[in-house]
Amino acid sequence: MAEHPTPETAEIPAAARVRVLLYGDVDLNVMDGSAIWLPSMAETLTRAGAEVHVQLKAEERRDLLTAPLRALDGVTVLEARPRAGQNSMEPARAATVLAEADERERYDVVLVRGIHMCSELAERHAFPGRLWSYVTEFGYVAGEFSSSRQETIGAIAAASRLMLAQTPQARAVLEAMVPAAAGRTEILSPMVPDEVRPVERSAEHAAGPLRMIYTGKFAHDWHTDKMPAILEHLTEAGVEARLTMVGDKVHREPKRSGWASRMRTLLNADMPGFEWTGALSRVESMDRMAHSDVSLGWRAPRLDLSLEISTKVLESCALGVPPLVNRTTIHEELLGTDYPLFIDALRDDAEAIARRLQGVQERLPELSAHVLAAAEPYRMTARAEALRGYFARLGLLDQAPAAGTLSADAGQHASPQAGESGAAQSADAQNAEAVSVSPRRTRVVVAGHDLKFAGELVDMLRDDPSVELRLDHWSTLHKHDESASTKLIDWADVVVCEWAGPNAVWYSKHKRPGQRLVVRLHMFELRGGWLENIDTDAVDALVTVSGLYRDLTREHMAIDPAKVTVIPNAVSVADLDRPGLPDRRYRLGLVGIVPLRKRLDRAVDLLEALRRHDDRFTLHIRGRMPWEYAHEWRKPLQREGYLDLFARIGGSDLREVVAFEPFGADMGTWLTKIGWVLSPSTTESFHLAPAEGMVSGAVPLVWQRPGAVGVFGEDFVVPDTEAAAERVLAAVADDEQYGRLSDLSRQRVQGYDERAVAALWHAALFPAAAS
Missing domain, CATH: 3.40.50.2000 (Glycogen Phosphorylase B;)
Structure with a gap:
């Protein structure tokens, strides 16, 4: 793993870097994929130009993962602070610790992994406009999306600035099942370090035994108890082979009495060609994999509908070691439909897998080059560039695009996803405590009966640190809480009326001197009988959605034509740019x-x-x-x-x-x-x-x-x-x-x-x- 910033990161002044607080609801004392994710994420964020503070969940008992994490430039490790008598922080305690860290440092992004942790933060309305939630538990397997889980993740999405999904398939399910996630979900695929490359292999190695390896947790659905049988069948077929198994986390499997005990017996068995190494550091583990010929990723059929892509599979590919994996849509997209090391999870057993390995033994150098190419989009440099795009989308990096070639008088409502995102997060915007700054923040009210088209506007205002935002949500086109609106107009510096409806009539009649009033007209309002009741002298700017409606508004309303302008309502290129x-x-x-x-x-x-x-x-x-x-x-x-x-x-x-x-x-x-x-x-x-x-x-x-x-x-x-x-x-x-x-x-x-x-x-x- 890199111990120095990349040249691109080194060019970014420290003061200009995005400040990220990173927390994973994972124990770094346990070597598994979810734990490995945390240091990988921290390194990728630094390559994207971030200064990263990593909050640990558990007290350190060993440093297989934390030592390399501490060695990263641009990363600060914050010690776990569990309650007395505990070794790790439960979500409520972790939420308090994160809030205290933010009080000291004021981060731009708080990136959190884990459904229970994200749910705790959502309930607290924590880090409004800055929370990035990475929830992998919403249905590791498609079809397991229960109504209660849907409700939980909906609340998380409503409280988050961004939701993160590992694959396009996971994003599609998330957006379909949780409307609040649509328009704010980005892909956060696993990443492998650029430095993870194939090792030079000697001619003796190439002519030697077939070296298989498994790294990770030992669990029933991962078929780790069946993998030694592959070695036995190869040996019986006259193929010289070796099997190395790396890791020490054996699942208890409460529904399968005795399974964990049998797994440990297998690991300790004296079998020719078999080695169990126990836990290794990430560097040592990948070194063992780099010197192997095939990695094993055989899983139970029910996991074929997984919405994730295994970090271990990507690491294997990045090392030029062909993985043996179940045939799934995600794996086909990664490796191609004709990849010869796919397993039919319903039909293939250890003997069939042994025959498949024997059949491709001579093609391993060709397959090595193939999987190496497949891993390139998942290297940290590529993933860091994607993260920089997400930072830019939220205004954390100055990469906003110039206006394009479409007519400047074009435009209409924002994407329904973006609109629902803004409306869903309005409670956070209203509940957010003001930050004491000098001069005081500009106070803005957005008022209207239907804010689904105002998503990009609400997001822009919420993301602006110089703005304090409140919403006046009218119950219908004509009905509102007049006492609440009166308090808001007394408070506001700027009022935006979404729709030129009765809300615009009321605010134009009650506008204070020195206050700015901006009204947006879509289309149907031109037929509204209330339109002539708007005090157009009190309106500072009337925004229309296209040049056509700018001209129609000037014809139908008694208003200074110079006040009528066009602002195209936005589409989210960052969200909708999908293959x-x-x-x-x-x-x-x-x-x-x-x-x-x-x-x-x-x-x-x-x-x-x-x-x-x-x-x-x-x-x-x-x-x-x-x-x-x-x-x-x-x-x-x-x-x-x-x-x-x-x-x-x-x-x-x-x-x-x-x-x-x-x-x-x-x-x-x-x-x-x-x-x-x-x-x-x-x-x-x-x-x-x-x-x-x-x-x-x-x-x-x-x-x-x-x-x-x-x-x-x-x-x-x-x-x-x-x-x-x-x-x-x-x-x-x-x-x-x-x-x-x-x-x-x-x-x-x-x-x-x-x-x-x-x-x-x-x-x-x-x-x-x-x-």
């Missing part, structure tokens, strides 16, 4: 079909036209059904229009290729399977879904309507359905053409990135600071 799935170009996506002006009929027409040429096309419709909107379903023309459309789909072969998918916050995952995001509406203030899809390389297909070109540019706007079909068929027939459109989508959407939009909001709210 697209294979064959996405044959999948059309439509988000939202209510009201009828969303023009589901155009999407169905397009699907029919495309399938006349290629039957691989499908249409995926996401969102609530029209009868879920009572005010729309009561309208006879609306209801009849939908019934006719559904009858058309159900009465033809389209019923097999149109998928109605429920509303959900996990748009990022859903969009990775969509190649074309449709916007067939006759009118929109913007239409968020195509912009969100563009981040992952999906291509927007926008029917011509007022304001469409100003939002998306001419490249993605078509005059009618026939032209849309021609566009799709031409691109699908030419890989390079679809690739160019996909790349252009990614490029164009950068102007809506949440960091670029945050800069515009900052200028609107705090013009003195901007000047």
Whole structure:
């Protein structure tokens, strides 16, 4: 492990480094994967430009992991402080110790691993806006996500600035099951040190016995009791072989009486070619693995649905040692579908595994090069760069992107994920104690009945250390607690009215001298009878979501045109930039079909036209059904229009290729399977879904309507359905053409990135600071 900062880290002045308090609910006296994670995480954070304080959970009884941790530049180790008579800190005690450390140092990020620890911090509303929660226990195996666990993790997500998931699969499940996690979940995959490399092997070694190794805990579902049998079958087949097992943590297995005792007997057995080393330091353990030919990762079938990727598997690959592992989706993505050392967990036994190893013995040098390449994205340098991106996303590093090439008057609401994130965390923002600074922080109130589109704004304000934020959440468009609003307007320096509704009327009538009032108008407000009651002289800035609505607002309201401006509501490039799935170009996506002006009929027409040429096309419709909107379903023309459309789909072969998918916050995952995001509406203030899809390389297909070109540019706007079909068929027939459109989508959407939009909001709210 590196004992010095990388050149990139060394260039960052100490004062400019992100200050991180790191805690894992793990005992570093026990050598296993979760314990090894803590020093690896600390080192990766330092490479990302952080100053790291690691709080230990347990008193040190040995220093196999803590000694290398203390040797890292940029890392300070804080001793465990358990209660009297205990060796380690339970979550309540650890939460108190972390809070005391933060009082002394004031960290930028508090990164915590472990569901019980994160739950304790969530209940305390600890570290608002700074808590990064890494919860691996939400379902180590997919399908074990109970309702109680869902509730617990939902509370953790609502209290966290970021949720961390080990793999894209884990993130997808987390976002689908816990809406509060959508829009704030980042990938924190295992990492291996750059210095972990294959050792030079002599010709004698290459011609010697087949060297197998297992490192880690000894547990029933890890099949450690069956591994010595592999050695026996190889020996019986005339293959000279060795098996080394490293570790000393034997699970008690309460449901399997006598298993732990039998495991210890096996470990102590006098078997030819077998060695049990006991616990080794991480360096010694990896040295043993580096001099092996194959690492063993055979597990029980129920773990095939695991949402994690083993650090041990990655370390083995980084050492050029091919791992023998169960065939799973995650392992196939890492090693390829034709990797020859996959185990069928339901069928293969020790004898079958021995035959497989014997069959690939001559290919081991080739497999070594293959797995070495697979490990490269997981090296600390690569993972540190990802962490720097997360720091930049939160404004902890100055890497905000410049405005992109989309029109400056384009924009609409923030991602539903981001909006729900901001609303879910509002309690933290209100409950956070003010930090004593000089001068005092600017007091900002955000007021409105529906804050789901204000997520990027709430996040920006919460992350700004110079701002103290409170929310005035109206119960409905027209109803609020007037006494609470009166206290807030007496307190605030700046008021933001989300929606130009009755909230804007009330605040414009009660604004104090010297106070700044900013109102955001989306679309429906232009039809509201209250609009003329807004005291526009009291409004300092009226923000609209697109150039079209800027112009309409100037026409419909008696307001100084100079006060009306455009701020595009953001998409989170950091969150939505995810690799697209294979064959996405044959999948059309439509988000939202209510009201009828969303023009589901155009999407169905397009699907029919495309399938006349290629039957691989499908249409995926996401969102609530029209009868879920009572005010729309009561309208006879609306209801009849939908019934006719559904009858058309159900009465033809389209019923097999149109998928109605429920509303959900996990748009990022859903969009990775969509190649074309449709916007067939006759009118929109913007239409968020195509912009969100563009981040992952999906291509927007926008029917011509007022304001469409100003939002998306001419490249993605078509005059009618026939032209849309021609566009799709031409691109699908030419890989390079679809690739160019996909790349252009990614490029164009950068102007809506949440960091670029945050800069515009900052200028609107705090013009003195901007000047």
